[in-house]
Amino acid sequence: MSDPATILDARGVTKRFPGVLALDHVDLTLTPGRVHALVGENGAGKSTLIKILSGAYHADSGEIVHAGRPVSFARPLDARAAGISTIYQEVNLIPLMSVARNLFLGREPRRLGLIDLRRMNREAAAVLDRYGVHVDVTRPLGTIGLGARQMVALARAVAEDARLLIMDEPTSSLEPREVETLFTVVESLTAKGMAVLYVSHRLEELYRLCETVTVLRDGRVVHTGPLAELDRLTLVAHMLGRELDQVRQEGTTRFGEHRDHTGNPPVMEARGLTKRHVLRGVGLTVRAGEVTGLGGLLGAGRSETAKAVVGALPLDSGTVTVGGRRLRRLSPATAIRAGMALLPEDRKAEGIVPDLSVRENILLAALPRLSRFGFVSRRRQERIVATFTKRLRIKAASPEQKVGELSGGNQQKVLLARWLCLNPRLLLLDEPTRGIDVGAKAEVQALIDELAADGLAVVLISSDLEELVEGADRIVVLRAGAVVAELDGDDVGEHAVMAALAEAEPREEDDRDD
Amino acid sequence: MITDSVAVPTTVRPGRATRAERLASLSQRHGALTMLALALIAASVTFESFATAENLAGIAIQSSFVAVIALGMTFVIIGGGIDLSVGAVFALAGVLAAFGSRWGPVTALLLPLGAGALIGLVQGVLIARTGMAPFIVTLAGLLAARGLMLALTTEGAETPLVPRGSGFLGLGRGVFLGLGVPVWIAIVLCGLGAVLLRRTRYGQFLFAVGGNEDAAGLMGVPVTRVKVVTYALSGLLAALAGMLNAARLGSGVTILGVGMELDVIAAVVIGGTLLVGGAGAVGGTVCGVLILGVIQNVVNQIGTLTSSVQSVVSGAFLVVAVVAQTYLSRAGRAR
Numbered sequence: 001m002s003d004p005a006t007i008l009d010a011r012g013v014t015k016r017f018p019g020v021l022a023l024d025h026v027d028l029t030l031t032p033g034r035v036h037a038l039v040g041e042n043g044a045g046k047s048t049l050i051k052i053l054s055g056a057y058h059a060d061s062g063e064i065v066h067a068g069r070p071v072s073f074a075r076p077l078d079a080r081a082a083g084i085s086t087i088y089q090e091v092n093l094i095p096l097m098s099v100a101r102n103l104f105l106g107r108e109p110r111r112l113g114l115i116d117l118r119r120m121n122r123e124a125a126a127v128l129d130r131y132g133v134h135v136d137v138t139r140p141l142g143t144i145g146l147g148a149r150q151m152v153a154l155a156r157a158v159a160e161d162a163r164l165l166i167m168d169e170p171t172s173s174l175e176p177r178e179v180e181t182l183f184t185v186v187e188s189l190t191a192k193g194m195a196v197l198y199v200s201h202r203l204e205e206l207y208r209l210c211e212t213v214t215v216l217r218d219g220r221v222v223h224t225g226p227l228a229e230l231d232r233l234t235l236v237a238h239m240l241g242r243e244l245d246q247v248r249q250e251g252t253t254r255f256g257e258h259r260d261h262t263g264n265p266p267v268m269e270a271r272g273l274t275k276r277h278v279l280r281g282v283g284l285t286v287r288a289g290e291v292t293g294l295g296g297l298l299g300a301g302r303s304e305t306a307k308a309v310v311g312a313l314p315l316d317s318g319t320v321t322v323g324g325r326r327l328r329r330l331s332p333a334t335a336i337r338a339g340m341a342l343l344p345e346d347r348k349a350e351g352i353v354p355d356l357s358v359r360e361n362i363l364l365a366a367l368p369r370l371s372r373f374g375f376v377s378r379r380r381q382e383r384i385v386a387t388f389t390k391r392l393r394i395k396a397a398s399p400e401q402k403v404g405e406l407s408g409g410n411q412q413k414v415l416l417a418r419w420l421c422l423n424p425r426l427l428l429l430d431e432p433t434r435g436i437d438v439g440a441k442a443e444v445q446a447l448i449d450e451l452a453a454d455g456l457a458v459v460l461i462s463s464d465l466e467e468l469v470e471g472a473d474r475i476v477v478l479r480a481g482a483v484v485a486e487l488d489g490d491d492v493g494e495h496a497v498m499a500a501l502a503e504a505e506p507r508e509e510d511d512r513d514d
Numbered sequence: 515m516i517t518d519s520v521a522v523p524t525t526v527r528p529g530r531a532t533r534a535e536r537l538a539s540l541s542q543r544h545g546a547l548t549m550l551a552l553a554l555i556a557a558s559v560t561f562e563s564f565a566t567a568e569n570l571a572g573i574a575i576q577s578s579f580v581a582v583i584a585l586g587m588t589f590v591i592i593g594g595g596i597d598l599s600v601g602a603v604f605a606l607a608g609v610l611a612a613f614g615s616r617w618g619p620v621t622a623l624l625l626p627l628g629a630g631a632l633i634g635l636v637q638g639v640l641i642a643r644t645g646m647a648p649f650i651v652t653l654a655g656l657l658a659a660r661g662l663m664l665a666l667t668t669e670g671a672e673t674p675l676v677p678r679g680s681g682f683l684g685l686g687r688g689v690f691l692g693l694g695v696p697v698w699i700a701i702v703l704c705g706l707g708a709v710l711l712r713r714t715r716y717g718q719f720l721f722a723v724g725g726n727e728d729a730a731g732l733m734g735v736p737v738t739r740v741k742v743v744t745y746a747l748s749g750l751l752a753a754l755a756g757m758l759n760a761a762r763l764g765s766g767v768t769i770l771g772v773g774m775e776l777d778v779i780a781a782v783v784i785g786g787t788l789l790v791g792g793a794g795a796v797g798g799t800v801c802g803v804l805i806l807g808v809i810q811n812v813v814n815q816i817g818t819l820t821s822s823v824q825s826v827v828s829g830a831f832l833v834v835a836v837v838a839q840t841y842l843s844r845a846g847r848a849r
């Protein structure tokens with residue numbers, strides 16, 4: 001019998017996809033007023049479980065007991081009607097529709113049977129204001145920042161009077177300040193008795209927010225219980241399925257120490273990158289073998305700087321010089337020809353081709369370079385793909401599996417592999433470890449270090465300050481579209497960056513999108 | 515869909531829209547209106563006989579049938595689909611209406627409308643339930659509707675006539691305040707359609723389905739139902755247009771409607787509705803229909819030109835509209 005204090009009880013949930021047993025007799029119990037963490041490596045089955053709980057997928061076998069009664073949701077609508085609200089891993093809203101219409105889709109305020117537009121827009125603005133999102137709610141959702149979109153999804157999920165809130169990596173595209181807002185919201189909800197199921201790869205968040213935890217590995221529950229009883233290493237060991245000692249040792253394989261590259265010739269020099277309201281004369285020099293970090297808060301212009309360098313952001317003025325030659329017309333094509341590659345921040349919209357295979361997605365950008373007379377040796381392709389799937393631990397049934405069928409984190413890894421195998425002279429990485437599990441994260445960082453040691457110039461953008469400081473040899477701090485500090489050598493440290501950021505508190509509340 | 519790895523910068527500056535942005539969105543929204551105004555001015559200046567009440571009323575009535583069909587097509591395309599069967603349903607409905615008028619005006623109304631809605635419904639169910647491509651399903655619908663129509667008219671040799679003096683004829687030939695009844699019907703329907711699209715839950719669902727079907731499903735939109743309703747509506751409207759046309763002509767002409775779906779799609783696209791779905795407006799479609807109507811009228815006025823010239827001119831407008839759309843939406847995004 002189910003305990004009356006449980007809100008949702010899943011028993012023996014099993015789900016098989018072609019070639020993989022995604023969930024194998026999974027049990028999960030959620031209680032009101034608690035935040036329950038669901039963790040595991042990329043591809044462990046977290047999102048699959050969530051989709052089953054919320055009616056988006058159907059379990060092959062197993063039972064879900066909701067509020068004391070066995071239920072079987074035919075579609076997401078039914079789960080929502082039963083009080084289960086879900087924020088899925090990919091921000092799932094409609095980019096072409098206005099912010100307000102997205103927020104209220106399906107429960108628009110009506111008068112005389114017709115949608116009351118004025119009231120809807122007014123209420124949307126008021127609601128979003130509380131989430132720290134200050135945008136014109138009549139704009140298409142696709143034109144606002146990723147973080148703001150995630151907050152819209154949160155506001156949407158919370159607005160319905162739900163009893164269970166499920167969040168699949170809600171913070172992966174948020175900035176620290178937005179994460180704080182999210183936590184405040186979650187805390188106030190649990191205080192009101194809502195149950196929360198929370199998925200994240202950021203351990204510090206879990207320890208701050210969650211009371212209990214379930215660890216999934218290859219579709220099976222390997223541990224469940226109070227989170228406070230587990231220290232980080234044990235948790236990671238559970239996730240990866242390795243011995244504690246081994247994890248401890250791997251935990252130290254991090255980015256190498258900061259090196260001095262001032263003697264090396266600059267690979268890329270950007271001067272006076274300017275765009276109204278966005279960039280104000282940003283200058284950036286990157287040398288061979290050097291990892292240059294871009295620091296800054298939301299809206300500082302880090303992503304924009306990276307995009308400007310590769311010609312993806314039309315500029316009012318500014319020059320980019322690569323290997324001593326000034327690029328005459330800035331465009332993505334000339335940038336790629338000049339040997340620059342950008343891993344963009346919004347991967348979903350800007351890069352993955354879901355219907356192509358893992359192999360094709362990885363080689364997409366590198367094919368022209370690999371081909372001889374238009375042919376590419378299959379053996380060579382397979383070798384490259386095998387190297388990266390192994391190093392980045394891409395979990396796929398085979399290299400021929402469609403990328404769209406991979407777990408979210410594994411899709412990220414495929415994209416990362418695409419740019420890494422391009423062998424560029426300058427690699428710009430915008431949030432390279434977003435959504436990637438702890439095991440693979442260390443691997444990605446080691447790989448970046450290795451590539452830099454081979455003479456590649458790297459520009460690294462990360463909201464994870466620790467990652468930035470450990471990964472970068474040099475940090476350029478931006479504020480409101482301008483460079484405010486450059487930290488070199490021994491100056492590179494979390495404190496120094498914090499200090500530069502503190503001075504760089506953005507003045508305009510409005511300027512919040514990166 | 516292949517998206518460039520270094521594409522659109524997501525956001526730069528939220529909050530207020532810049533002047534350039536507003537201008538882009540304004541001309542995007544009213545691009546078809548501007549084109550229509552230019553076409554009207556050019557035609558009035560060139561041909562004295564153009565801007566007469568009689569000629570304009572003629573254009574209105576010609577356009578009213580297309581407008582009714584295009585209204586349904588606008589819905590279908592916004593929802594991310596396409597309906598190729600409308601021309602064939604238009605013709606079939608005309609024949610059915612003329613047949614039905616023998617038993618009185620009520621059968622003349624219900625027979626074609628029921629058939630059109632049923633064809634649309636079946637197509638919608640096939641598309642929504644089996645996941646078959648709308649292009650294929652409605653192509654099959656086109657063939658089926660045309661086949662049915664030919665079977666009813668012994669391979670198109672018979673033209674069923676509406677009995678003289680039937681009250682049904684008033685629906686097509688009646689005039690009210692200087693405009694034909696079909697024109698008034700089209701105006702009312704387009705008004706209702708615009709409200710349905712912007713101000714009802716169904717309209718929101720339709721935009722959501724066309725914008726991102728998977729996301730819409732996860733947001734709790736009843737995707738299947740929305741699609742079925744939309745195709746049924748399109749079939750119904752195409753049949754209504756066919757019926758009105760039969761009432762106007764006094765017979766069910768079997769050779770009508772061939773290739774009409776392409777004109778209708780052209781009008782919708784000229785009107786600014788995105789072919790990939792998720793964006794569009796009824797007002798634009800009406801302008802698109804009228805632009806094509808004006809072109810046809812002008813070509814007829816010149817007299818020496820054949821209808822192939824009309825196709826070329828319409829095609830040119832289509833290209834201009836699509837290029838303008840792409841350019842404007844890019845200007846609207848890349849700030």
Ligand SMILES: Nc1ncnc2c1ncn2[C@@H]1O[C@H](COP(=O)(O)OP(=O)(O)OP(=O)(O)O)[C@@H](O)[C@H]1O
Nearest residue numbers: 017022042043044045046047048405406407408409
């Ligand atoms: N639609 C699908 N078709 C085939 N296989 C799938 C499908 N969806 C998920 N899988 C497989 O099921 C497994 C579990 O995927 P799931 O998305 O649940 O992982 P996850 O734990 O959420 O990982 P991540 O942390 O990367 O988001 C993976 O091996 C994935 O490839």
Ligand SMILES: [Mg+2]
Nearest residue numbers: 047089407408
């Ligand atoms: Mg996942």
